[in-house]
Amino acid sequence: MHNEIEEILFTEDEIQKQTKELGQTITKQFEGKFPLAIGVLKGAMPFMSDLLKNVNTHVEMDFMDVSSYGGGMESSGEVRIVKDLNTQVKGRDLLIIEDIIDSGLTLGYLVDLFKHRGAKSITIVTLLDKPSGRKADVSADLVGFEVPDAFVVGYGLDFEEKYRNLPYIGVLKPEIYS
């Protein structure tokens, strides 16, 4: 698996350090509130797990499974709900947790949906931001790292459902996806 990676962009240590800082910021922002932390499956799972261990105030957790890449490298442009929340968002402070914002179509869809459902506030935290990919006018409130215009894998991010279990973020060797 590791020999299929061309370059490591962010090491496990760098991710852990950044995650700790994001956790501290979120702690300050939500102290005394009881936000609903929404992990966007599947990609956000490792980041959500590490991030929330660094948040020192009460949070409720829920998950939404949406998919638009179907395993490949291009968004179909159609966001499909695979699993909805179990929790009502009306009147709640939401913390949406993403692994990456690329075209922004996934996040744009979720923000519209949660506004429509009557969320009190929506805060977005993403481990990675790829501004060069943007098609929808959305941005995160908190960003771990900015990534260049490349398809990245690891730490939750997949190519054809593989590489999510890498402990770092990297770029695949071209022969893997060509």
Ligand SMILES: O=P(O)(O)OC[C@H]1O[C@H](OP(=O)(O)OP(=O)(O)O)[C@H](O)[C@@H]1O
């Ligand atoms: O900004 P966008 O272009 O919409 O891309 C970002 C979204 O795409 C990926 O999810 P994907 O649909 O691949 O599902 P997965 O998390 O199960 O891999 C990623 O985890 C984000 O949720």
Ligand code: HPA
């Ligand atoms: O660069 C990416 N890698 C993996 N999944 C993704 N989903 C959107 N962009 C990406």
Ligand SMILES: [Mg+2]
């Ligand atoms: Mg994916």
